[in-house]
Amino acid sequence: MTPENAPVLIFLCPFVVALLLPVLRFDKRLAYYGAVVALAASAGLSYWGLTLVQNGTAISHFMGGWLAPYGIEWYLDSLSALMAFLVTSIALIVVFATGETVEREIGTVRIPYYTIALLHLSGLLGMILTRDFFNFFVFLEVASLTAYALVATGDNVRGNMASLRYLFIGTLGASFYLLGVGYLYAGTGTLNMTDMAARLPGFIGSRTAFLGILFIFLGLAVKMGLFPFHGWLPDSYAHASDSASALLAPLTTKVIIYSFIRIFFSVFQVSVIEQFSLDTVLLVVGAIAVIAGSFLAFVQTNFKRMLAYSTISHIGLIMLGIGLLEKTAFLGAVLHILNQAVMKAGLFLIAAAAAHRHGIRDILDFTRLRARMPWTLAAFILIALSMIGAPPLFGFFSKWYILLGAIKTGQHWVAVLVVGSSLLTALYFFRVLERIFFTSPPVSETVAEAPWRLLACTGLISIALFVFGLLAPKIFTWGLITLIPKGL
Amino acid sequence: MTPKFIGLFNYTAALILVLxxxxxxxxxxxxxxxxxxxxxxxxxxxLFYISLAAKHGAAIPILIDQGHHAVIDPQHYANPLPHALMLTxxxxxxxxxxxxxxxIASIFKHYGTLExxxxxxxxxxxK
Structure with a gap:
């Protein structure tokens, strides 16, 4: 366990177990426990990795001993360690919580389900940790292919159709990314991100560089569900099985946003973003995403679809924070990635809990929650308040820092929009709460809570929102030293 | 036929295929x-990637034993890296x-059509 191996060990835990599960098929319960143990080990290792790099240092691992720029480099710094820890711990909570849900929804094919879920997570971890453009593409496709399969786990054929659409759009995005990397490779002759960052300045003025950066931007925008390219996202999340959407929704888009930050801020760097006015693009697209996503969330009747549109609007908010090109707003955006992942995991677990015993999927039926599942309802109210941005909770701080950044840079319309996004989020969550509290359920019902694991994990997430709320200023001051990319 | 023309022809073809x-x-x-x-x-x-590595009259990048003082000049070899990448x-x-x-098979089984x-x-x- 030398520190140089930390980046690879984090990845290997879910990957090795994913490959072992199809072999160990004598007991179906083994798949669940195997997945939980693998993710727990991976989460523990990422926490260890986070403590190793907490001073802003970085660890490089060279695959097979081939030194960069010729070999493939894996890289653990504060930002990637933070993301790896986020992904593994959220995945651990979700997989642990959805044990019964998977049994009900997936039934006999649980072993392939857990194999695919673990492969998806290893794809995400690979994207977080690799320092090589082409290796990143491979993990992007590993994560995407498994995501298509996870979307197709829905119990009816709609899931398959949603998955196929996701596949078409996703392949378009991946091909754009690959073309973009091709242009940059043609210009610089390297695929290593550190090496690329060193060679880019001599070639950035050319049309090749412009096309490369444009294609990479388009590819990642498609994959993260940024506003005009969000078409695949609502259907996929709404029609996937509850267990799969609880795993996909909080993590996949957030990891692509992280990769966007990684590629655009530490490889291309701020001067390039300014040169191509990408910051203006991000601000405009983000603003439209915030407004359109919120209004579309407001008109939905399916709870999971509402959450999907909410994701689109909050991706827009993260892009606003990044597009301001200012330290406070940047850290606000990073914090928003963290708390969106935590809160969306909680909300999709609540969606799974409501559907599990009572088949509640429609917002109109949510009034039954009041009598049936009081504890789940309490957790839902807490997470909803955090989504809106109520002060002591985690969701408040990210919006607050983006707001401060907007005021500092003099972009007051962004500040208005951040406050407006809180109000819009309040609008669609209060619509659900109004339904719960101001209409009486059709028949008198008795308490029948979600399975204990689901309930415990939802409770854990709502408590975590308080704890992280208290820790947020500390994370912010830590981030000021370690997370800010060069030149910002 | 000049090598430059071959290069441009490849890139045009790749562009047309992509579009x-x-x-x-x-x-x-x-x-x-x-x-x-x-x-x-x-x-x-x-095709775009493979075109990046195309070179007129280039040898394959395999080192043949020519005694201990074999000098390798990258100018004579086609770049193998894009080929390896494209295999993946x-x-x-x-x-x-x-x-x-x-x-698609499961969609066809259910709906009986692919339109x-x-x-x-x-x-x-x-619904």
Whole structure:
């Protein structure tokens, strides 16, 4: 366990177990426990990795001993360690919580389900940790292919159709990314991100560089569900099985946003973003995403679809924070990635809990929650308040820092929009709460809570929102030293 | 035929394939045709990479034992890296194709058609 191996060990835990599960098929319960143990080990290792790099240092691992720029480099710094820890711990909570849900929804094919879920997570971890453009593409496709399969786990054929659409759009995005990397490779002759960052300045003025950066931007925008390219996202999340959407929704888009930050801020760097006015693009697209996503969330009747549109609007908010090109707003955006992942995991677990015993999927039926599942309802109210941005909770701080950044840079319309996004989020969550509290359920019902694991994990997430709320200023001051990319 | 012309010809062909693939992916209503568009798009990308490594009259990059003082001049060799990368990209493309075809098989079993608009009508009516 030398520190140089930390980046690879984090990845290997879910990957090795994913490959072992199809072999160990004598007991179906083994798949669940195997997945939980693998993710727990991976989460523990990422926490260890986070403590190793907490001073802003970085660890490089060279695959097979081939030194960069010729070999493939894996890289653990504060930002990637933070993301790896986020992904593994959220995945651990979700997989642990959805044990019964998977049994009900997936039934006999649980072993392939857990194999695919673990492969998806290893794809995400690979994207977080690799320092090589082409290796990143491979993990992007590993994560995407498994995501298509996870979307197709829905119990009816709609899931398959949603998955196929996701596949078409996703392949378009991946091909754009690959073309973009091709242009940059043609210009610089390297695929290593550190090496690329060193060679880019001599070639950035050319049309090749412009096309490369444009294609990479388009590819990642498609994959993260940024506003005009969000078409695949609502259907996929709404029609996937509850267990799969609880795993996909909080993590996949957030990891692509992280990769966007990684590629655009530490490889291309701020001067390039300014040169191509990408910051203006991000601000405009983000603003439209915030407004359109919120209004579309407001008109939905399916709870999971509402959450999907909410994701689109909050991706827009993260892009606003990044597009301001200012330290406070940047850290606000990073914090928003963290708390969106935590809160969306909680909300999709609540969606799974409501559907599990009572088949509640429609917002109109949510009034039954009041009598049936009081504890789940309490957790839902807490997470909803955090989504809106109520002060002591985690969701408040990210919006607050983006707001401060907007005021500092003099972009007051962004500040208005951040406050407006809180109000819009309040609008669609209060619509659900109004339904719960101001209409009486059709028949008198008795308490029948979600399975204990689901309930415990939802409770854990709502408590975590308080704890992280208290820790947020500390994370912010830590981030000021370690997370800010060069030149910002 | 000059080497420069060969290079430009390749890139034009790659560009046409990519654009044609995107066009088919977006406009075609039949799911199989969409998949064909997707594969053409991927093939265009692969051609683009391979064209980067094309060199007129170049040797394969294998070191033949010419005694201990063999000097390797990169100018004489075709760049093997894009080929290696594209082998991986082809594998990714095949897996994508496999996933897409299995999804289509299950959609066809359920709806009995592969025309997207007919499927959408049947979806609406089954709500």
């Amino acid at each position: 044609f693939g995107i066009y088919a992916l977006i406009t075609q209503k039949n799911l199989i045709r969409k998949i064909i568009g997707m594969v053409i798009l991927q093939t265009g990308t692969i 990209a082809i594998v990714v493309g095949v897996s994508t194709l496999g996933v897409a075809l299995s999804l 997207e608009d007919e499927i959408l009508i049947k979806m609406e009516s089954s």
